[in-house]
Amino acid sequence: QKEVEQNSGPLSVPEGAIASLNCTYSDRGSQSFFWYRQYSGKSPELIMFIYSNGDKEDGRFTAQLNKASQYVSLLIRDSQPSDSATYLCAVRGGGADGLTFGKGTHLIIQP
Amino acid sequence: DVKVTQSSRYLVKRTGEKVFLECVQDMDHENMFWYRQDPGLGLRLIYFSYDVKMKEKGDIPEGYSVSREKKERFSLILESASTNQTSMYLCASSQGQGGYGYTFGSGTRLTVV
Numbered sequence: 001q002k003e004v005e006q007n008s009g010p011l012s013v014p015e016g017a018i019a020s021l022n023c024t025y026s027d028r029g030s031q032s033f034f035w036y037r038q039y040s041g042k043s044p045e046l047i048m049f050i051y052s053n054g055d056k057e058d059g060r061f062t063a064q065l066n067k068a069s070q071y072v073s074l075l076i077r078d079s080q081p082s083d084s085a086t087y088l089c090a091v092r093g094g095g096a097d098g099l100t101f102g103k104g105t106h107l108i109i110q111p
Numbered sequence: 112d113v114k115v116t117q118s119s120r121y122l123v124k125r126t127g128e129k130v131f132l133e134c135v136q137d138m139d140h141e142n143m144f145w146y147r148q149d150p151g152l153g154l155r156l157i158y159f160s161y162d163v164k165m166k167e168k169g170d171i172p173e174g175y176s177v178s179r180e181k182k183e184r185f186s187l188i189l190e191s192a193s194t195n196q197t198s199m200y201l202c203a204s205s206q207g208q209g210g211y212g213y214t215f216g217s218g219t220r221l222t223v224v
Contacts, residue, residue: 034212043201043215044154088154090212098144098205099213103153 002027004091006102014110019076021105023089026070032092033065033072037085038104044088048074079109114138115204115216123222130189132219134202142205143185144213145169145177147198154201160185192223 003026013019021035032051036044050056050063050072062075072091076083086104093100118133136143144159146169156169158177166177174196178186185204189196199220203213 032212036212043218046212046214049212098142098156098159101154103151 002030002091002093002100004089004100004102006087006089006105008103009106010108011105012108012110013079015079015081017079019079019083019107019109021074021076021087021089021107023072023074023091023102024070025072025089025091025100027091027093027100028067028070030067030070030091030093033063034090034092034099035061035063035074036088036090036101038088039085076107081109081111083107084109115202115214117200117202117216117219119219120217121220121222123224124189124192126193126223128189128192128223130192130221130223132187132189132200132202132221134185134187134204134216135183136185136204136214137183138204138206138214139182140204140206140214141182142207143179144203144205145175145185145187146201146203147171147196148201148218149198157187189221194223197221197223 005024035048038044048063050065056063060077064073088104089102090099115136145157146154160179176188201218202216205213
């Protein structure tokens with residue numbers, strides 16, 4: 001059974017600080033890694049994806065991947081209250097069965 | 112941008128009713144998925160389809176069926192709705208095997224009374 005693990009939180013971060021969200025996965029054959037943001041009562045929206053080891057930056061967001069440690073993270077710089085949401089980590093394994101989602105981390109940015 | 116449209120935002124149905132949830136995508140994606148999302152349980156895959164008239168069971172298919180008669184449309188059917196099927200239902204589509212991620216519809220909040 002492929003698993004994606006996230007700390008459920010809530011993770012509370014002061015406005016303007018860096019929020020760090022973490023995710024581990026069990027399938028060593030995993031190829032693609034995604035971060036979704038989900039506001040309360042809304043559907044998930046894709047904010048970042050990463051395929052290779054290292055860092056990938058997009059505006060205030062940085063995704064980090066370490067395949068040897070089976071670890072993927074999302075950093076949010078200069079956190080804003082509008083970043084308060086649940087962040088879902090999703091992993092595409094080596095097979096043909098699509099994405100496996102973690103249960104999400106609830107992030108709260110305190111003004 | 113890919114658009115995935117779910118026909119209803121909120122639905123209230125009675126126990127025992129047959130319920131149809133419709134999902135349409137407009138970007139010619141091969142793959143479509145139905146999830147339900149419940150607090151503390153995350154997203155759980157009900158059914159998915161990689162092609163017209165194809166369907167595959169996900170992790171929790173019991174009590175559900177699906178139909179994909181056209182590439183752009185994927186319907187979820189609750190054969191006889193029960194209160195434990197009260198949930199948020201999310202449809203998603205993707206190009207290929209999900210290597211580019213999924214695009215989700217806005218969701219249907221179903222309440223079975």
